[in-house]
Amino acid sequence: MESKGRFITLFETAEFLSGKDNFLILTHQNPDGDTLGSGFGLAMILDKLGKKSTVICSDEIPKKYEYFTSLAPQNADLQKALTVIAVDVADTKLLGDLEEKYADKVELCIDHHVSNVGYAKATYLDGSAAANCECIYELAKLLGVEVDANMALALYTGISTDTGCFRFSNTTAKTHRIGADLIELGIDSAEINRVMFETKSRIRVELERMALDAMQFHFNNRCAVIVITREMYEKTGCKDEDLEGITAIPRSIEGVIVGVTLREREQGGFKISVRTYPPVDASAICKRVGGGGHIRAAGCQLGAEYSTEDAVKEMLKHVKAVMEESFAGTVTDK
């Protein structure tokens, strides 16, 4: 969607929220900790300001984030005029099934993706924030809302999940200082991280083993590809939510700078995640197939007309092209 709105400051964002009520907070499809932490965190802030809100998402909330829903009252009056806000949603396409109904109605977007196209009437964008929850935390401070332990839980979860627990290159000194503030509010950060990162279902462990067995290496071992086929889903009984973080695996192999993970969708076609290390731009690869994202982590989709083999071939073509641009030379498949 073309840009149509204007970009505003955090202060204007606070003013906007202060002057409105009855908020509908949109989160992105395939919701993660940051979009949900932002949504429910914002709902808690609005509640403290005596305002009503409800958080919605096109997709089901993964089990490990379900506890968010009990932290904030979901009390917008859907029969009355709503103030529609989107959080951590870079493009209306990412609203999933909610796109049709709400794409043109988003009055405010709070986001940290530099790829945000400015689809909302007003957008607060902090591209330096590792997680959108950092913006929500700063907004709470600016609004004079006391951040309590429940808010801290939601915001810490968003920050931790979007930074791989302070590991990724998006992590800044500010990210750590906000993390410190949130921990001081009494949350059990280790327990959050255990649930978010450490605990794997036995199903997941089995699936990882299968995926590793089938891992392919290309371009002189600088690119690793794993495909999660429907057969693997069926054999292990895993769901999409069991797969979170699996996209980090290919890039984690020594020497690999482009990791590609293809998940075969139930309805056919593939959901694809690309993770890179410098100098390769993951979003440049995904943009070539109509996707997008960040420089080190991006995503795209391929339709049901692609067989597994063709989908891998298609992605390798674009990986090769972007690698050749990055290295200013020919990349051969070995």
Place this chain on the structure above:
Amino acid sequence: MESKGRFITLFETAEFLSGKDNFLILTHQNPDGDTLGSGFGLAMILDKLGKKSTVICSDEIPKKYEYFTSLAPQNADLQKALTVIAVDVADTKLLGDLEEKYADKVELCIDHHVSNVGYAKATYLDGSAAANCECIYELAKLLGVEVDANMALALYTGISTDTGCFRFSNTTAKTHRIGADLIELGIDSAEINRVMFETKSRIRVELERMALDAMQFHFNNRCAVIVITREMYEKTGCKDEDLEGITAIPRSIEGVIVGVTLREREQGGFKISVRTYPPVDASAICKRVGGGGHIRAAGCQLGAEYSTEDAVKEMLKHVKAVMEESFAGTVTDK
């Protein structure tokens, strides 16, 4: 070793260092990021104070920490009287081959293990520090030494590796604030974490798959055990340094509260790591076999008289006993 020394404040520690010179800095055997970060970090501080020092260890420095050695001049005059300091060493037993020569000569120990027995003439112990490198950072501040990017590199590495990148329950608000300070000194924390955590050799990936294949579950799936046998070492060609972090795997399975990893040593016998979740005390399990450590992470050894099967049986006996104490009831093996 019995306690013989006294416990001192950080201020007294700074005074001690100010009044001495020609330091020999001892680190613990099987050196990790925290003992080496503490050692080389302290060496850099001493260098800035115009003092000479050399860091030593009974074992070879793992490849990924080798860069530490180029950060600090190693210039103690070993022919003259030395001031012997130990960092991150809870017990003289952990000095390995250096124990015999130095056990009685440690004038100062800087440590964060609450199990520190006070073997040094003077010990600065901060049991609330997630990593000993936090203590070294605070010491630099107290001594008025400007922490530069090289020091930050060593100290960040120690903090990150000892907290699982700010993930474990030892992580505090202070840990994050020091992390923030260090990042502001211009270090590439993502690159450090990539080397420390994300990058796995293909050998390591292969070994993990073997270990997972052979994983055993006990006590109603609450205990998981993996054994890294000599055969696995040989098949994959892996070294001990390829194994770092492998001890986190058993406990990472959903429902597991005691994870036990046995590594068969080249000379026979086993090096054993125990990782637990509440309410089970890992150090209580290891103490029963002459080992020790922290409440969630501890270690012990079993001699060459144990076969693999016997070693597992022996450990399960102690796991069972401590689980029964923890749950105040009988634990049966299913």
